[in-house]
Amino acid sequence: xxxxxxxxxxxxxxxxxxxxxxxxxxxxxxxxxxxxxxxxxxxxxxxxxxxxxxxxxxxxxxxxxxxxxxxxxxxxxxxxxxxxxxxxxxxxxxxxxxxxxxxxxxxxxxxxxxxxxxxxxxxxxxxxxxxxxxxxxxxxxxxxxxxxxxxxxxxxxxxxxxxxxxxxxxxxxxxxxxxxxxxxxxxxxxxxxxxxxxxxxxxxxxxxxxxxxxxxxxxxxxxxxxxxxxxxxxxxxxxxxxxxxxxxxxxxxxxxxxxxxxxxxxxxxx
Amino acid sequence: xxxxxxxxxxxxxxxxxxxxxxxxxxxxxxxxxxxxxxxxxxxxxxxxxxxxxxxxxxxxxxxxxxxxxxxxxxxxxxxxxxxxxxxxxxxxxxxxxxxxxxxxxxxxxxxxxxxxxxxxxxxxxxxxxxxxxxxxxxxxxxxxxxxxxxxxxxxxxxxxxxxxxxxxxxxxxxxxxxxxxxxxxxxxxxxxxxxxxxxxxxxxxxxxxxxxxxxxxxxxxxxxxxxxxxxxxxxxxxxxxxxxxxxxxxxxxxxxxxxxxxxxxxxxxxxxxxxxxxxxxxxxxxxxxxxxxxxxxxxxxxxxxxxxxxxxxxxxxxxxxxxxxxx
Numbered sequence: 402x403x404x405x406x407x408x409x410x411x412x413x414x415x416x417x418x419x420x421x422x423x424x425x426x427x428x429x430x431x432x433x434x435x436x437x438x439x440x441x442x443x444x445x446x447x448x449x450x451x452x453x454x455x456x457x458x459x460x461x462x463x464x465x466x467x468x469x470x471x472x473x474x475x476x477x478x479x480x481x482x483x484x485x486x487x488x489x490x491x492x493x494x495x496x497x498x499x500x501x502x503x504x505x506x507x508x509x510x511x512x513x514x515x516x517x518x519x520x521x522x523x524x525x526x527x528x529x530x531x532x533x534x535x536x537x538x539x540x541x542x543x544x545x546x547x548x549x550x551x552x553x554x555x556x557x558x559x560x561x562x563x564x565x566x567x568x569x570x571x572x573x574x575x576x577x578x579x580x581x582x583x584x585x586x587x588x589x590x591x592x593x594x595x596x597x598x599x600x601x602x603x604x605x606x607x608x609x610x611x612x613x614x615x616x617x618x619x620x621x622x623x624x625x626x627x628x629x630x631x632x633x634x635x636x637x638x639x640x641x642x643x644x645x646x647x648x649x650x651x652x653x654x655x656x657x658x659x660x661x662x663x664x665x666x667x668x669x670x671x
Numbered sequence: 672x673x674x675x676x677x678x679x680x681x682x683x684x685x686x687x688x689x690x691x692x693x694x695x696x697x698x699x700x701x702x703x704x705x706x707x708x709x710x711x712x713x714x715x716x717x718x719x720x721x722x723x724x725x726x727x728x729x730x731x732x733x734x735x736x737x738x739x740x741x742x743x744x745x746x747x748x749x750x751x752x753x754x755x756x757x758x759x760x761x762x763x764x765x766x767x768x769x770x771x772x773x774x775x776x777x778x779x780x781x782x783x784x785x786x787x788x789x790x791x792x793x794x795x796x797x798x799x800x801x802x803x804x805x806x807x808x809x810x811x812x813x814x815x816x817x818x819x820x821x822x823x824x825x826x827x828x829x830x831x832x833x834x835x836x837x838x839x840x841x842x843x844x845x846x847x848x849x850x851x852x853x854x855x856x857x858x859x860x861x862x863x864x865x866x867x868x869x870x871x872x873x874x875x876x877x878x879x880x881x882x883x884x885x886x887x888x889x890x891x892x893x894x895x896x897x898x899x900x901x902x903x904x905x906x907x908x909x910x911x912x913x914x915x916x917x918x919x920x921x922x923x924x925x926x927x928x929x930x931x932x933x934x935x936x937x938x939x940x941x942x943x944x945x946x947x948x949x950x951x952x953x954x955x956x957x958x959x960x961x962x963x964x965x966x967x968x969x970x971x972x973x974x975x976x977x978x979x980x981x982x983x984x985x986x987x988x989x990x991x992x993x994x995x996x997x998x
Binding site: 408412415416418419420422423426427430502503504506507509510511512513518664666667668 | 684739742743744745746762764765767768770771772774776777778779781783784788789791792793794795796797798
């Protein structure tokens, strides 16, 4: 977005308001989606809960995490899944279509940051119950696990949640960007979703090899485990800082990558 | 001071060189081969503020590619473009506020919602306050003869109504430079005429510069005193429409339907035989000899139907280049 004054910020704010206003207007015709999304969430959550109950019910533990602490991770995973359904999937999933149909042209012709437009253009309200359920589960489980809510814990938790959303967003955006070159993107984002579902459980539950993979290559650890540690009030400063660094780095990389891709954009003809 | 300047502008696309069939696909997968296709080859021209210029050329001549380079959508492979004092591909906000691109084959309006919703989004994006946005929408809607269509979902509009709403959306920010790529594509004659008179009106009111491509020669004749003709990526004509049409269409096309079939050789004395399929004959006759030839045809033959027209623009251009008259 470059240097931007108050007026510029206001313009972006008004634009988002109009974006979401028009998105909600067209979504309201499909109320049945609410039911479908809530059912899907209930199914997913029930499956994960059952698995946790089976594991812990037999006296096992996941990577040294108590059941309540593991539930915090599951809550954060649910929260992120809700954010995906509400914002990431509707917007970033549409990039491929825009490239294929050539309507990306209209975005690029507007005097507004094109990454901003593509990332905020629409909103799907049906994921909101999932966001709320996830947060509620995480907070409830954290309290049960003996977390003491204080300013530092709340601030750290909120910051880590924000980081994890930024990391997930950047990763997804970079993958969607590749459709500029490979117009028929082989639904790589679905592969991403599958890999990220590893974030349902604490990272230490996985074997050492996978643990490295999920921290260094795919930042699964930063998506759910680190925020959970923060909410439980036991994250080290080093982890918090690394999470912030990974979030900032991946956001900057996604911006650079998008600009680089646009130099090769050829614009579909019809 | 020219508002649009293209200097040896060129664009080369890399395309995959792939044989058809499974074997071709497999070979391509293992060993990718690409070939460079030059869509635009060193085109130079300048356009002054307020001009309306027609951009002509057969399909694939590089018209759209040139428009996309001038509007900053794609980066040129060579040469320089300058529009409204900016380098287009940098896409600076100040540049984007001054231009618009309308594409007859693509639409920016939200499909499920009335055009007004899309217009409000655009107003916010261009930073127009409510009063200004309302005033501009009202003015353009009146010029375009749009009324309650603006409050009906886009999917329920006819193609003509939709195109007019697209024009409204594209012009709300009052751009100084309009790039129009086939703005009348697929419209019926009436709708075409309305879009045309709107564009002329808009150009008069706002002094906007217009660069327009169209398959319909009528669009160009009605609007553009100056024509750029490109063919196979190069600029072949830059001048008045009259010069171009006398170069392009020294002949007219005479279509005959006869009572009895006749061989092609019977028509050699009337003009150039373009097609002779039994009773259907198509002749090219020079403009000067037209009345004399038509009179003779009607006198000499049993004619059921006769029709005189300009050969289609694509054909004329094709003929022109085959004859090599403008090299």
